[in-house]
Amino acid sequence: MTKILVIEDERAIRSNLLKLLSAEGFETIGADSGYSGVQLAQQELPDLIICDILMPGLDGYGVLKALHQDSATATIPFIFLTAKADRSDLRQGMSLGADDYLTKPFSRAEVLEAIAVRLQKQRLQTQRHTLELKKTEALMSYLIRYDRLTNLPNRFLLQERFNELLTQVKADSQRLPILCLSLEPLNHLNNTLGPANGDLLTQAVAERLTSCVRKGDTIAQVGTEQFALLLASIHENEQVVKIAQTLLSAFSSPFHLGIHEILLTARIGIAWFGRDGRDLDTLIKHASAAMEDAKQPGKTPYQFYISSIGAKSQEALLLEQEMRQALERGEFQLYYQPKVNLLTEQIEGAEALARWYHPKRGLVSPSEFIPLAEKTGLIVPLGEWVLKTACIQARAWQDAGFYPLRIAVNLSGHQFSQPHLGSLVVDILRETGLDPSYLELELTESSLMQNPEAAIATLQELKALGIRISIDDFGTGYSSLSYLSQFPFDVLKIDRSFVCQLTEDAKNTTITTAILQMAHGLNLKVVAEGVETSNQLAFLQGHQCDEIQGYWFSPPVSAEIFSELLSSGKGLSLLSNSG
Numbered sequence: 001m002t003k004i005l006v007i008e009d010e011r012a013i014r015s016n017l018l019k020l021l022s023a024e025g026f027e028t029i030g031a032d033s034g035y036s037g038v039q040l041a042q043q044e045l046p047d048l049i050i051c052d053i054l055m056p057g058l059d060g061y062g063v064l065k066a067l068h069q070d071s072a073t074a075t076i077p078f079i080f081l082t083a084k085a086d087r088s089d090l091r092q093g094m095s096l097g098a099d100d101y102l103t104k105p106f107s108r109a110e111v112l113e114a115i116a117v118r119l120q121k122q123r124l125q126t127q128r129h130t131l132e133l134k135k136t137e138a139l140m141s142y143l144i145r146y147d148r149l150t151n152l153p154n155r156f157l158l159q160e161r162f163n164e165l166l167t168q169v170k171a172d173s174q175r176l177p178i179l180c181l182s183l184e185p186l187n188h189l190n191n192t193l194g195p196a197n198g199d200l201l202t203q204a205v206a207e208r209l210t211s212c213v214r215k216g217d218t219i220a221q222v223g224t225e226q227f228a229l230l231l232a233s234i235h236e237n238e239q240v241v242k243i244a245q246t247l248l249s250a251f252s253s254p255f256h257l258g259i260h261e262i263l264l265t266a267r268i269g270i271a272w273f274g275r276d277g278r279d280l281d282t283l284i285k286h287a288s289a290a291m292e293d294a295k296q297p298g299k300t301p302y303q304f305y306i307s308s309i310g311a312k313s314q315e316a317l318l319l320e321q322e323m324r325q326a327l328e329r330g331e332f333q334l335y336y337q338p339k340v341n342l343l344t345e346q347i348e349g350a351e352a353l354a355r356w357y358h359p360k361r362g363l364v365s366p367s368e369f370i371p372l373a374e375k376t377g378l379i380v381p382l383g384e385w386v387l388k389t390a391c392i393q394a395r396a397w398q399d400a401g402f403y404p405l406r407i408a409v410n411l412s413g414h415q416f417s418q419p420h421l422g423s424l425v426v427d428i429l430r431e432t433g434l435d436p437s438y439l440e441l442e443l444t445e446s447s448l449m450q451n452p453e454a455a456i457a458t459l460q461e462l463k464a465l466g467i468r469i470s471i472d473d474f475g476t477g478y479s480s481l482s483y484l485s486q487f488p489f490d491v492l493k494i495d496r497s498f499v500c501q502l503t504e505d506a507k508n509t510t511i512t513t514a515i516l517q518m519a520h521g522l523n524l525k526v527v528a529e530g531v532e533t534s535n536q537l538a539f540l541q542g543h544q545c546d547e548i549q550g551y552w553f554s555p556p557v558s559a560e561i562f563s564e565l566l567s568s569g570k571g572l573s574l575l576s577n578s579g
């Protein structure tokens, strides 16, 4: 029922008006002064107020001002009652915010019409208000739930959809998969393509992703190159695998952006609600760990989470903390593995290989801590330490009167892209007094391919100093010799994986022979890594390989043992004669 407040000090007028309004079916309240009127309005929040202007104490203008100061009463339609139709009176009332006025004496029809018009206007206003409010709400709701660039749901909406799905998944009877997808190197490309192209690529990626899933599914971007997928109504491993394969094949073709052809590498990790976690954060963490696992060489590009992966990543976290302290505590050490010249049959060089003697774990393998050091950036101080220590050692052997050896040091991708690598190397050589011709730097293909043009420039700078440059683990990366011929290498190291099956596997034999021929054609020396048997050695000798390195001659050893090896004058002939 519509509630009307009448504020009027003249009793007769007030009761007449109240009677008239009740007879028309309105709920009515009366107040005999401005003060009590304001109070009643605040208590009762009427739908409309009719108020006399001329009253002792607080007059009609005062009432209107008071009501406008309170947001609860400010919008109540307000009709003035005035005895004289004085224009200035009315103008003042209207300018204070009154909606209409009635002059006394007024007829029943006049009162009812004024009320009807006011209420109708108020209703329309309320409707418009509600509509605007709804629009704003919808916009806000969108803004807090979706990414503006890609239109993909964000983490917030993902959480909502997850909560929704949980109400459908009864306890443990149904399973719900969470997928984490990484697209590399999206982040790097975003930085190098420039903001406009970066945005276009991200949008194209979002479109391709959306085309792979069904309507009820949710894809959210949860990192710069990581997405999370919530798949409704999928409960079996086989179904998830199918979707993973769809996603992988969707990203197997490149994106075309102007002149750029961009291929992204997709990797997927999968976690199940219930088995692998019960809250979204844990599930994403576990799916993400499985995704990291899928990035390992030789692994299927999608992996289900298994609890041992989590344990491993916990372990990696601890290892990372400990590695930071290890450098200061001097827990790292260098081992040296001889490289033997197949013509002279003498040790001609040594590769320095880092070792970490962990106080509790014992020896930690470089294949475990080097990738971690790369990821955390610790490789920079560690690599500097390796380079310096190796140069000091090489110089020490020379000073001790041994045949001058060439010392080889491995450089990782991160180190190689350091801006002042050249001057760092120069400083270390100067400091340690080692002639540049006795230093060799080993690089892998992948570390060069991150930025080939810059790599060529850096290599040329290093080579100009007189340093030898090797391509390490050849055969495991791009392995396009014609492409690699643009790089100023001196040495090619054939990866152990070819050498180890040399004499058993016909294919490896063919490849190794071809690599040897092509490398020699490009004027490169060839070193075979991981030579373990005399058969392998014989094959390599027969095919004009220049140097070998491997357990057959010696594993990597400490500097002391290496010194003994040098003192003993151990060479190939000595070994083959005795063996």
Ligand code: C2E
Pocket (backbone or CB within 6 Å): 337, 352, 353, 354, 365, 366, 367, 370, 383, 386, 410, 411, 412, 442, 472, 473, 496, 529, 530, 531, 532, 549, 550, 551, 552, 555, 556
């Ligand atoms: P890499 O540069 O290819 O080094 C050769 C690896 O093969 C060494 O492993 C060596 O011990 C191993 N090896 C040598 N001969 C044989 C053999 O006959 N049979 C078998 N099965 N293995 C053999 P290690 O020392 O575990 O190092 C692994 C990798 O870690 C290295 O591969 C290198 O990429 C990296 N690394 C080691 N030290 C450093 C370092 O100081 N800096 C950087 N950036 N990377 C390093």
Ligand code: MG
Pocket (backbone or CB within 6 Å): 351, 410, 442, 472
């Ligand atoms: Mg190496």
Ligand code: MG
Pocket (backbone or CB within 6 Å): 472, 473, 493, 495, 529
């Ligand atoms: Mg190698």
